[in-house]
Amino acid sequence: MTNIGPIPLPAPGAAHSGYFTFEDELLAKYQWPYFAVVGREPGLTFLLTAGIHAAEYTGTLAALRLAKLLDPHHVTGTIVIIPLLNRPGFYERSVYTNPEDGQNLNRAFPGDANGTWSERFAYHLLHDVVLNVQRAMDLHAGDMVEDLEPFLGYLMTGNPEVDDRSREMIAAYAGARWVTHVIPGGERAGMLYGAAAQNGVPAILAESGGRGLPIEEDVQRHVDGVLNIWRTLGLLTDSPPQPSRTPTVIARNEWLRSPHEGIFLCRVKPGDNVSAGESLGELVDLLGNHLMTVTAPAAGVILFTVTSPAIKKDGLLLAVGVPE
Ligand SMILES: [Zn+2]
The missing domain is CATH 3.40.630.10 (Zn peptidases)
Structure with a gap:
């Protein structure tokens, strides 16, 4: 060859x-x-x-x-x-x-x-x-x-x-x-x-x-x-x-996207274990007013987070890996 x-x-x-x-x-x-x-x-x-x-x-x-x-x-x-x-x-x-x-x-x-x-x-x-x-x-x-x-x-x-x-x-x-x-x-x-x-x-x-x-x-x-x-x-x-x-198998890899444009105040870090429904952070608008609480769709581990707080509509926020 x-x-x-x-x-x-x-x-x-x-x-x-x-x-x-x-x-x-x-x-x-x-x-x-x-x-x-x-x-x-x-x-x-x-x-x-x-x-x-x-x-x-x-x-x-x-x-x-x-x-x-x-x-x-x-x-x-x-x-x-x-x-x-x-x-x-x-x-x-x-x-x-x-x-x-x-x-x-x-x-x-x-x-x-x-x-x-x-x-x-x-x-x-x-x-x-x-x-x-x-x-x-x-x-x-x-x-x-x-x-x-x-x-x-x-x-x-x-x-x-x-x-x-x-x-x-x-x-x-x-x-x-x-x-x-x-x-x-x-x-x-x-x-x-x-x-x-x-x-x-x-x-x-x-x-x-x-x-x-x-x-x-x-x-x-x-x-x-x-x-x-x-x-x-x-x-x-x-x-x-x-x-x-x-390594431990992740059965589902949930990538969370934002339904709003806004500022993401992330409360978790990669490697954290989270439970279903747990608050992972908050989205606020440009006046600082609450838009929504971001919650874990299932129990799992935070695989990544976005570190920039500036989030477009449909922008990526973080990923929750759900182990088998
Ligand atoms: Zn890459």
Whole structure:
């Protein structure tokens, strides 16, 4: 194999890095950074991505650190790292969206070759890159205006060959207490890891950190999680894997959105346990008058909160994970 779609691979036993672009007139105005490492012995092909949400810096920084750590002499198979997917949004410090069309790139999959910028990007990333690898992992954090409890996600497809392999990666990450395996309540599908799994590529998402802060502990959690996945899968042979730890399964992931525009006075923090009907915060208008009390739809754990109090109508407030 000499390339994975638009990404050239080095010879066996070598590593290289550079920039690539896609064969599409709208996408081609950007160059994406990548790293590729090919071991001397053949094995799995693993794709690590980050920064599909441009201000989720812990993922991008962890991907860059992992790329620098890799020594091809200790790699079996092929590892490709794309540390920043939302290339248009990075220097714009975009929150949630892609400035080319205002869409959320992680709701645009499987995409459309003749669609908007985001739909074209999703189409080409999925078909040209993701469907040519055997495992995929996408690093996230809470966005610039979100704080979160570390958690993992995969999409249960019903195909055990895919789901068991996704769960193997989930258990090997070892650094998060929670895992979700369904589309969050009230959200559209269209996420990268979900589209990969539905097309037969075992894939997971990992969340660590947030608020736009490159906190060392949050970056290193991702680094340690990915290294242990690579060691567990036999891609990295420098030392044996640590024992896997299956996180608690979140049966329902309730994302609460605001029916009003207003100011959100949040009373909980990520990791808090809440009971059904418990007050989680208050929405007030621009005169400070009460609009509504936000309550927990069920007992569970707060997976993330929005840290900015400025909330548009239908804006996201927080997520309650409801354990099985
Ligand atoms: Zn994200």
